[in-house]
Amino acid sequence: MRERISLKHGEGMRASFELINEVFLKRISRPPLGELLDAAHIGSYVFSCDSFTVKPIFFPSSDIGKLSIFGTVNDICVSAGSPLYLSVAVIVEEGFFRRDLERIAQSIGQASRKAEVEVVGGDFKVVEKGKIDKIFISTSGIGKRITNKSPSFKHIKDKDKIILTGAIGEHGISVMLSRKKIFDFRIESDCQSLKDILIPLWKEFSSVHFMRDPTRGGIAATFNEIYLGSQRGIKIFEENIPLRKDVQAACDILGIDPYYLACEGRAVIVADKSSARDVLKFIKKKCPQAAIVGEVDSRLKGVVMETVSGGERILDFSHSFNLPRIC
């Protein structure tokens, strides 16, 4: 039988990682794409792209338009770029309500003004009814480099501290609750621009070794990517991970692990242990929930979480959820 692509190839976990390497990178790329970073460094610029297929397209506090702007803004920010210019390519289904398109365009406009980026290009296509689910958006963006150092997993050192800027899983659970309408409460997505938090951080601390925003696959995927990229294990302390009670409750009922749920307004920051306290203090001015949640431990072979109950658990990268279209 001929092999087919399945939803797990799009979840941002090991299956995605392998498919991208085996199907695309081998045939297309030379480095720097090889390192699978959030953006490429080109001279004094940073360049990034992303597609958005989130379902539903409107969800508490956000929508696919806002998500598509802040998603690319954040990819540039974690890559030590100050986002400047974006392009937005929109594909919609025949029969889509013009009013909804206007609402999304409004949201794109607001988000780009909020993040102080200029939308300088775009594309608009319509496909026949039933050939796309409502609307997909692809954005790409250019930022100006703000450090001389190119982000790379190579900068990560043993004993580095791992900092999380805020509570996890709010975007993922917001989207899922919007889909199913199971509960009579709603959770707002954490979808936001990280520009005001991360740009000053890059400027202030040369001891920040790496950043990534934990979108698809949640913090579990990000920690595993850091492990695979740096070839250094990670120890995580579960009790330190910021997690709202209502998110935890929804996860418990749905049988979902919040560590695998997408965030769209959080960053994982790897900082030298010598200055990690200062970095945390700096972040906390804007993100009071920020916390040191773990540390790099080169002796470990993977991502190991010390649980609240005192046990140990592997945050597995091979996990599959069948939960597509979170972003």
Add this chain to the structure above:
Amino acid sequence: MRERISLKHGEGMRASFELINEVFLKRISRPPLGELLDAAHIGSYVFSCDSFTVKPIFFPSSDIGKLSIFGTVNDICVSAGSPLYLSVAVIVEEGFFRRDLERIAQSIGQASRKAEVEVVGGDFKVVEKGKIDKIFISTSGIGKRITNKSPSFKHIKDKDKIILTGAIGEHGISVMLSRKKIFDFRIESDCQSLKDILIPLWKEFSSVHFMRDPTRGGIAATFNEIYLGSQRGIKIFEENIPLRKDVQAACDILGIDPYYLACEGRAVIVADKSSARDVLKFIKKKCPQAAIVGEVDSRLKGVVMETVSGGERILDFSHSFNLPRIC
């Protein structure tokens, strides 16, 4: 009744133009997006994006992968940029054959090497079966500016000559024949990189005032965009337009007008009348079919074609075909 988006909004004709202006530009942009050029100029760089939803995904001599690379390469070239870096965002349907994905990846790799551009970023997403028609690709690209002059409709002058680099409609008819299998002959798409033709042209001739590649909506749309952008009418001489006999025959049988059919490897060049012959001679070295097909005539209010039979015909921009997904 609430207004809905229809296929005509995606055809690159007047309805697209109006929708983009009224829905998107008003809510999002400041210039330069306002001028609706093929790419934006940012300092010494050119930045462009495009989405590809072509159906079928494989067609004679080409496929969606090659098209997505050369499409963006060409948009940068007509905008006086030398393409350097691309990003590729791929969305596929659950159940898509891995072998087909590999074939497309191969094609992306080949096309990018051919055009000497580097794919430095990408994204890969999978959506549920039935929620997308096989595969859509969005590319964006960065090029280095090759002239000090920013392309603008403003440079177009009365009596400028209009040059076409090759025969029209081959891409559009190739895709349509692949869809329907009506005839027992096939026509190859003209999908190709224009880099080797256009970059030397920009460098050699400062008298080139404008370029555009006539994709969606064909040369009719491009001529009308030039008219609307420059507010100068255009006179076209039908007998000068290069058109292959087999393309004409297929158009006649299908009842399609070749002037509205997409090209993916041709450029419309507006050049000062004083040097138009030299420009043509220069182009002909690489494109023997190139021809001067018309001229700017400020007295005209629109695009007027002098037909082979000696009559006059308006190349109407309000036309609608219901022929989606040509690119």
